[in-house]
Ligand SMILES: Cc1cc2ncn([C@H]3O[C@H](COP(=O)(O)O)[C@@H](O)[C@H]3O)c2cc1C
């Protein structure tokens with residue numbers, strides 16, 4: 001059977017989005033109640049306490065527990081990369097997949113530092129999608145099949161999923177998707193990516209403008225995704241939806257992964273409530289899209305790598321939040337005097 005024969009049509013994906021559950025109020029209530037008893041002044045662990053609550057609300061587990069965290073990297077290739085929009089050639093995609101396998105990439109070290117699993121999903125990394133300036137990146141069957149493939153990253157009892165990607169040219173594709181979803185001008189959404197010069201930036205602007213013209217006013221988020229998106233963005237959007245349905249909290253990385261999240265947001269603005277935004281990428285439009293969606297990232301380290309690097313750091317913080325909440329003694333247990 002070919003991928004397209006097994007694919008969900010877009011209507012099935014729309015129905016999945018409509019069936020996404022809300023927070024587990026009971027687990028959330030339990031964490032709030034226990035937090036109030038822990039040996040610390042109320043609120044003194046700030047955002048760490050919010051993360052413990054978020055984990056409980058979206059995993060249904062109180063106390064929250066993270067035993068199988070995973071960074072999923074979706075690797076693919078983009079036709080538009082041949083139009084001078086990246087500082088690097090598409091050959092890097094395959095080479096980086098090999099580097100991930102050999103343990104030599106930045107993400108390997110971060111995953112090791114925090115004891116997080118790493119899996120790389122090869123989305124036809126040697127077969128670029130057509131350039132979004134000329135043709136639709138995917139047909140509906142292919143786009144839906146790729147979204148379904150992204151859902152596979154949860155297999156095997158994963159209980160925290162971090163989004164990562166590898167695809168030379170994908171800051172241009174992400175900019176096009178965001179421009180298609182949220183409007184504005186191409187220059188609002190482009191940035192220097194891997195480090196293009198001013199001419200490269202001008203080519204990115206032109207590519208996004210051409211892609212948007214080709215889109216011809218189409219506003220449906222899944223149509224925007226398939227026409228001017230890419231496979232890694234589709235797979236991550238599918239994964240975000242599946243994680244909500246399977247009660248697995250999601251950590252979004254930087255600019256490119258946020259473009260995938262934005263597709264889900266455009267379908268349902270509450271559809272990202274189970275997602276934590278790790279960091280503000282140095283890619284200039286990232287702050288804009290976070291603000292547009294009302295999301296407050298955990299930190300700003302001036303990072304602009306992708307491949308799940310910021311998400312892995314945030315997963316380390318999430319693990320710490322879970323340990324803090326579940327391991328701390330209560331005032332009663334420890335015989336510590338409460339607030340007088
Ligand atoms: C060696 C290397 C490792 C990377 N890891 C992530 N990216 C990041 O850079 C690419 C996007 O930037 P642009 O749109 O400018 O091509 C993506 O592959 C992204 O994951 C990398 C890029 C390079 C060169």
Ligand SMILES: O=C(O)c1cccnc1
Nearest residue numbers: 254255256281304305306
């Ligand atoms: O923030 C990102 O996701 C990013 C930035 C630059 C290059 N690749 C990815």
